[in-house]
Amino acid sequence: MLWEAVRLAYTAIIRNKLRSFLTVLGVVIGVAAVIAMVTVGEGSSAQVKASVERLGTNVLVLRPGRARMGPPSAEPVPRFTLKDAAALAELSIVAQVAPQANGTYSLVAGNANSSAQVSGTTADYLKVQNWPLALGRAFEPGEEAAGASVCILGQTVRDKLFGSSDPLGESLRVRGLACEVIGVLSARGAGSFGQDQDEVVLIPVKTMHRRLQGDTNVGSISVALLKSVDSATGIRAVQALMRDRRDIEIGAADDFSVTDMKDFNNLLSGVNSVMAGLLSAVAAVSLLVGGIGIMNIMLVSVTERTREIGIRLAVGASGGQVLMQFLIEAIVLSVLGGAIGIGLGLALAWGGSIYLAVPFTPSAMVIALAFGFSAVVGVVFGFFPARRAARMDPIEALRHQ
Template sequence: MSLFMTVRIAIRALRRNALGTALTALGMIIGVAAVIVMVAIGTGARTAIEQQIRSVGSNIVMVNAGAGGFGPVRQGQGAVTTLTPEDAGAIRGQLEGIRYASPALNTRSQIVAETTNWNTQVQGTSDELVELRSWPVQFGSFFSAADVRAAAKVVVLGSVARDQLFGAGADPTGASVRIHNQPFRVVGVLTSKGQAAFGQDQDDTAFIPFTTMQKRLLGVRHVSGIILSAEDDVPLDRMASEVTALLRQRHQLADAEVDDFMVRTQTEMTSMLTSTTDTMTYLLAGIAAVSLIVGGIGIMNIMLVSVTERTREIGLRLAVGARDVDVLAQFLVEAIVLSLAGGALGILLGGGTAYAVSALMHWPTAVTASSVGMSAGVAAATGVFFGLYPARKAAALHPIEALRYE
């Protein structure tokens, strides 16, 4: 018998018991929808994190000063003072494939404007930061290389800091603020970048030249970190190991000594942050998959009932010349049609629910082709797996016993 006829007969048989079919398919629908929604939420969360990390810049390698104090009193991360702006220069001068290298030195400080004041993160950096993080200015301009060389008292405000000090949307270029009781001239305001992955607001900040930070605010010669940006085709892990080797050499570390700095690539940060969401996604999808199995058992149940109810029909089909494989195919196709129809509706329901979740709860969700394909595949496989036993039972029936079945 042709596949087309088999499918037609299967659909007719399923329509004969429409309510039972619908209830059985419901198990499948819920299972598939649950998988789709859970994977959509997980994927959405992952995408959001990746986007935020990408907003830091592209091909980024971060060098941070290491934890210090190898004696009885151990100090925290960044306590070591061996990392210097000269290290940044050396990295750029001696390694290939570096696009930008910007020293970084941060402090929290009260910024005082004419009528208000605001406590924020003041970041010492180089003029390259604006390109490194591809972060355009809204007003004015970023400070220049000359400002860095001269350790000029200029400041570029993040949009939130500007809002707090000068009012929302104001253009304060040329105004004067005080940081650590020293006058700074506002030369620019950056555009808004939004929340970072870690919950802190990237716009609640102010940038000054790192040289100014070193000499005029903190009185130090070291920096707390170096942000590097590699050329597009440079593998970040290779870059990281080259940076490590160079810095060990410059810091004159013997083979036995541990690094007095820490190098992390953007890829590592991404995987670190997404691993939690991935675990959650697998967990939720796993729970959802259990409901798929329950749905499959529902299909097996109704197919077993169907085989029993239709024993005489099977007997008749055998009597008029159906082979075992014809009967097997008939019931197997019925189970597959049932599970695929349930799967298709489940995909629609799951997609709709995911959409509703993003619309109502503002969670990022993403229904991916792979999760849809996987669900459809799992639905079909469930049909085959749970339909096979009832179908084999039907095919093994003895014609005369089936015909006589009351």
């Protein structure tokens, strides 16, 4: 009997292909939206979570300039220097310090050329960032002190310039500077904002200063705190030292900022979960609208098929059997819509993940849930029309033209 009803529903749906499609369009769009949004959302949450986990200890990032919103201040702010980094390294609560002097430069290796962010830094940068090498070695202390022409490549740069060949020992020209490739970083993927973290070249900071930048400014300083130190204590100590070094009077505001990377990532995942909540609300509304669409067409269908219902009742169908027939038709419709929506949603999520450079992580639970919800939509919104069909008076129904 159940199978008969499914078969009947299928025939009725196939008979009116265009109408059936339009009927379920609401559910298709609703489910596709949920699947796409949740899948992309989970991908980006996973990414933020991964970057939180990568930072083994608390990392503070210091930048010159006030931490405030709005246009940058007109008065010049003193830059950081390598001496600031050295002073920070003296603090007892600090594990490692890595100064960074950044710039974007053109890169040439053989016939291939590209451009990337070039960071002048120290070997400790890899420890602060908890970023292992895939190939080769880090800078030697001697190379750092001498400002040697050596560089470490991010995976994207390696792929672009050297393809699958071994880059170690090869020469890379960074603007005018020819340097030897001594290492390759492991792949890290997209950052919290979707930027490619692997599109980077590391060189010793002194090399950066002398050969590329032409001054001794340090753009930012990353400070890894000891595991035993909580970030609030760390921030206070770092602020006190820097205020002292920069001669900021008591009561005056800092002219530099200290960002706790963990807080920052937690904030990002907070934003992500708010987004997920909003998206779920949108999804619920679109499923509701889709359900009303199904109810509407099912009501029309019941009216159109009054005579058929009369015939079925006359030959001995009970009200319950007629109810089941129409309910199953509504469920088959909405589940069909759900299935199309899942396919469409996964395709959208796949495209979106590539575009936003987040991992594509389809979740079986979300798919099952979307499928379940579309079935529930069929039951809820199919019930009223089905009950109307079941309660028909067979005599009236047979008389209906």
